[in-house]
Amino acid sequence: MRWIYGKQDFNTIARGQENCYLLTNGLGGFSSMTMTGSAARNDHAVLMACVQAPNHRYNVVHRLAESLRIGEKLFPLSTQELADGSREEGYRYLSAFVYEGIPLWKFQIAGVEVHKEIGMKHGENTVAIRYRIQNRKKCPVTLEVTPFFQFTKKGEDLSPEQKMARRENVIASNGLELKFTTNGTVVGIEETRELYYYSYDVCDGRRETGSAMADHRISLTVSAEKEAVLKIVYSLEDAKQDADVIFKEMKQYQKTLKEQAGFRSPVACELAKSADAFVSKRESTGGSTILAGYPFFEDWGRDTMIALPGICIATGQYDTAKEILRTFAVHEQKGLMPNLFPEGENEPLYNTVDAALLFVNCVYLYYEATKDQAFVEEMYPVMERILKGYREGTDYGIHMDEDGLILAGEGLWQVTWMDVRVGEILPTPRHGKPVEINAYWYNALCIMERFAALLDQKWEYPGLKEQVKQSFAEQFWMEEKHCLKDLVSDTEADRQIRCNQIWAVSMPFTMLDPEKEQEIVETVFETLYTPYGLRTLEMADGEFHPFYEGPMEERDMAYHQGTVWTFPLGAYYLAFLKVNGYTEEAKKIVKGQLEVLESALREGCIGQLPEIYDGENPTRSKGCFAQAWSVGELLRVYEVIEKG
Known part of the structure; x- marks a missing residue:
């Protein structure tokens, strides 16, 4: 453009x-x-x-x-x-x-x-x-x-x-x-x-x-x-x-990126070129990685696994995707993936509950795009260790409860993407059973069962996914609010309406019946949707912060308490398309709503999508002016609309 x-x-x-x-x-x-x-x-x-x-x-x-x-x-x-x-x-x-x-x-x-x-x-x-x-x-x-x-x-x-x-x-x-x-x-x-x-x-x-x-x-x-x-x-x-x-x-080089991605929409073509900005070599591992955002962030495991499907797979950069996944696979430890890679003599940090489960999802999405069975076979032992680690228990309080659901977090360790800590304060404490983590867990179980059949391997957990599905529906569904709890922890935070529930609808394998998924999409649209992203907390909540500004402590207190994040918007559109049967009418609606992205690409960092906006009225980009998972997740939407 x-x-x-x-x-x-x-x-x-x-x-x-x-x-x-x-x-x-x-x-x-x-x-x-x-x-x-x-x-x-x-x-x-x-x-x-x-x-x-x-x-x-x-x-x-x-x-x-x-x-x-x-x-x-x-x-x-x-x-x-x-x-x-x-x-x-x-x-x-x-x-x-x-x-x-x-x-x-x-x-x-x-x-x-x-x-x-x-x-x-x-x-x-x-x-x-x-x-x-x-x-x-x-x-x-x-x-x-x-x-x-x-x-x-x-x-x-x-x-x-x-x-x-x-x-x-x-x-x-x-x-x-x-x-x-x-x-x-x-x-x-x-x-x-x-x-x-x-x-x-x-x-x-x-x-x-x-x-x-x-x-x-x-x-x-x-x-x-x-x-x-x-x-x-x-x-x-x-x-x-x-x-x-x-x-x-x-x-x-930019022409080659555009042609390889194969999109028709001018906005999608621009995003495909912009996606390459986040792909970088990593000297300490000898492979490729994805930088989370400019100008502030480094390459983080969680961000990489969220961004990779759009940054690499949707754009046809399959070899890069495989190289990045191999880089992470080498560093799997106790069923976890690094959240921060080593620099010099430092060891990797593994304080993330989502990266490993999303790694399994990335391998699946890569396989669906390429049918590269040899790579699935190569990654299978790593993915087996991930499931074992989550089922039997690993670091940071991550383990499976008797009901089949995943618990995570302990002490001052915040291990979901809402991970801010201000001194001894956790602005969004999510210790317990986070909704999106259990959606990722069920998705990983379904994927691994398919991979076991593909590779003629014995499936070790018969009946577990059904237990997870039943427990999830029983513990997370809120009939009176027509949506899911954000958390199961027996605290007031459980019933807050947050954007994390959208991944329980948008993942490749999900647990709820179509009617409940439709209700979730509508509730998210009513309470959290903006044209530039989803609010992290509904405006009616007493803890809602309308603005992201001021000294770092003030900004951190607002970071996940209503601030609009662009990347969950991708999951929302994927969920909307899914519950509406991927019809041409549904695609037309999403195309119409995506048109505003042209103005978003024009503001802030030109041709890029930012990290966040104010929660009350998202008019000006804030945080990182170019964010990998924002670009990647919206590219996945264009992929479904144009290629799905």
């Missing part, structure tokens, strides 16, 4: 910083700035490099200060808020920002047009910047670019004693060496530091200032009534490559 923003969209600096772009390199590195080219977060960067995939990130090239010299007058092209209250206002000369897989800025000043593009090379910590200057004036003009660097770990700031050293086309600082090439003129300048004001970090309760330093300027003079191109490439690997080639490779 081609997104065009005009001067009406950045008539103030605040509006111009509402949206950003995201380019990634498949290593965990990225490039992301606002549509005015400013850094409005400390995580914004022209080059956020990753020195050990996918989480050891360094903010290397933080921003570019740009200006156009016409005669004796200097016109700013760059935009940036500074901590002393001053600011560069280049957005005043910005006539358009266009995003079609590559960000493009169009400036117009007194008869001179400057078009700027930024590109990133896949598989490298390399970024290319290209300026096309069309000078229609009868005098020469000069474009001047001053790059500001940090060379610090993502989220950290320059230390007072940090210095840069430059020799020819290599800049060194903080143990890193950045190489660059350009066809412009490079002039050394006295080391300069800037202190920035990050408006988006302020509204999220994060650090509001940060700094960067510069030691050179790059310029290109364009003769009267002539056109010229300034190219700059910065790289931790090899900067001796043509910027034009990098842009050409980017376009071809």
Whole structure:
């Protein structure tokens, strides 16, 4: 899709910083700035490099200060808020920002047009910047670019004693060496530091200032009534490559992603390209992984297993899906899957009850798409250990009760996706029998029974799924509310209406009769549905938080207490299609409701879906501006509509 923003969209600096772009390199590195080219977060960067995939990130090239010299007058092209209250206002000369897989800025000043593009090379910590200057004036003009660097770990700031050293086309600082090439003129300048004001970090309760330093300027003079191109490439690997080639490779790569996914809808095609941003290599395991979200999150087991069916399977990336599942299978322990992978000498963390059960579901969805029986056979022992671990008991209080249902959680360990802990406070305590975990458990039992028959293996648990089905219906159904309990724990939290029940309808194998599933879908629509996601708690509940804002403690208290999350929307639409028999009329209704996604893709991170919105009135994306499971789960809906 081609997104065009005009001067009406950045008539103030605040509006111009509402949206950003995201380019990634498949290593965990990225490039992301606002549509005015400013850094409005400390995580914004022209080059956020990753020195050990996918989480050891360094903010290397933080921003570019740009200006156009016409005669004796200097016109700013760059935009940036500074901590002393001053600011560069280049957005005043910005006539358009266009995003079609590559960000493009169009400036117009007194008869001179400057078009700027930024590109990133896949598989490298390399970024290319290209300026096309069309000078229609009868005098020469000069474009001047001053790059500001940090060379610090993502989220950290320059230390007072940090210095840069430059020799020819290599800049060194903080143990890193950045190489660059350009066809412009490079002039050394006295080391300069800037202190920035990050408006988006302020509204999220994060650090509001940060700094960067510069030691050179790059310029290109364009003769009267002539056109010229300034190219700059910065790289931790090899900067001796043509910027034009990098842009050409980017376009071809994105075209290949779109063709392989095979969607027809423009929104689905855009999401298929966006999905690739989350796939990364992981150096410590030698395989691929899925990053949970930008700019904050790493690769987590739970997020990966929720996102993978849409990110990889729905888009036809079957080899990547298999590689990711193999990576996790190697690290299965006591029937659990890692929630966080090891870094350095650290051991994996296994504090998730859903990842292992969803791993079984991912293998099933992969098999349904590919009929790769050999892979099922390879994964079968791992999946057997998962069922055994849950049935006999494993860590974090995870075990099967006498009624066949799964209990999970103990102490201060939150092991479902609603896992926030604020000191000694658990805002959403879900120790007991969570509704979605037992839906996943039943689904896994059904899958493994099928796989046992497929592989001619003895099924060890005859009758268990029927026991689970009966116990689930008896303990979770609330006739007076026409929906399911969120939890069975003998606490007041049990009867709260939350979005977790939707997975008891949307999974491949479910336990309730069609009438009850229909009632759940209608109750969720009535109490939790918004066009951009499902509320985590109904608004009528006394614990509902209408806004997600303020310091981290305040945000954490609201995180799962009404805040709208985008990813459960996928399960809602899948459930709606299911209970309505996947008819053309049902698909038409869902298509109509999905149309609003185009506006969601236009706001925040362009072409991406975010993590969350406010619970009361979801108008502005919050949290991670690009979230893997949000993109993945909506892609699964398009998969059913277009390919199912």
